[in-house]
Amino acid sequence: MDRREIAALLAYIGRLDPRTIRTNQGEARDQLAQWHELLADVPTATPHGWDASVAARQHIRTSPYQIVPADLARPWESYRRDRLARHSDPTPSVDPDDQAAWSAELAGTRRAVAAGTTQPSQVRAITTGQDEIEPRLAARLREIGSCIPPAARAALAPYRPARAAREAAVAQGKPDALSVRCEWCLAQSGEPCRRRGIGPDGGARGTAPRDTPHPGRLDLAAAQQAQQTAQAQQPALA
Ligand SMILES: [Zn+2]
Structure with a gap:
């Protein structure tokens, strides 16, 4: 006053x-x-x-x-x-890598709440959620939708071919071969198939990951996916 x-x-x-x-x-x-x-x-x-x-x-x-x-x-x-x-600090709308702007927005919101010019922001679970998200933040989330931004994901693809192939298959609705164990090379689920190197003496000489899964593993994943689809369509019989 x-x-x-x-x-x-x-x-x-x-x-x-x-x-x-x-x-x-x-x-x-x-x-x-x-x-x-x-x-x-x-x-x-x-x-x-x-x-x-x-x-x-x-x-x-x-x-x-x-x-x-x-x-x-x-x-x-x-x-x-x-x-x-x-007040529970809402996620700031600025670039999270900009530490100064991030802290400034958090502190500014707190000051405004304390001074009574802004209503406290309550935990999202208690309020309605989606429409409470700051519009600029919502746009950022839509653009990214993953902890790896699309540009970085595309740039990384050549360095992780098995992973990229898996993401492409899932995106196209094809069976995810890496979701099952490979009966051929014994790669565990989640691990890419491996090719065995043969040394001059005929013995194993270490293994290297394959870009594509073994065909048998793909068949196994397809069979499992078909089985899961059938189960999902007949829940009453389970
Ligand atoms: Zn394999």
Whole structure:
């Protein structure tokens, strides 16, 4: 509150409790200076529930003691505390790699909530969820949809051919060969098939991953997928 707002508040308080009125001009000036010094950071009102005149009226209504600045500062502090306690930091809309902007947005949102200019952002699970997501953040999520951005994923494909082939197969609705164990090279599920190197002496000489799974493994995955599809279509018979 600035000096004018404090003066207006003191005039209102004086109407409710005439004991607070200072008729001597010097005393009135001191009172105004004192209240302004102590309540400069307390707003007159916020769009979300705080009103200094309501807090003053409540004190005069319920307390036999003359109102002092603390009787407004205390409810203001508990208003701030209560709002911050109900606030769960929403995910900022800025680039997560921009540490400074990220922290600045988190802190800025908290300050706005504490100051009463923004409503606390509650945990998404309790509120409705999707439509509460900040629009700029929603756009970013749509663009990425994975922890690996599409451009990086495409750039990595040549270096992980088995993985890329698997993603392509799943995207096209084909059976995922890597979801089963290979009966041929004994690769565990999730691991690419391996080709065995034969040394000059005819012995095994280590293995290297294959870009494509062994044909038998593909057949096995297809059979398993067909079986799962059939089961899903007849849940009542299970
Ligand atoms: Zn294999």
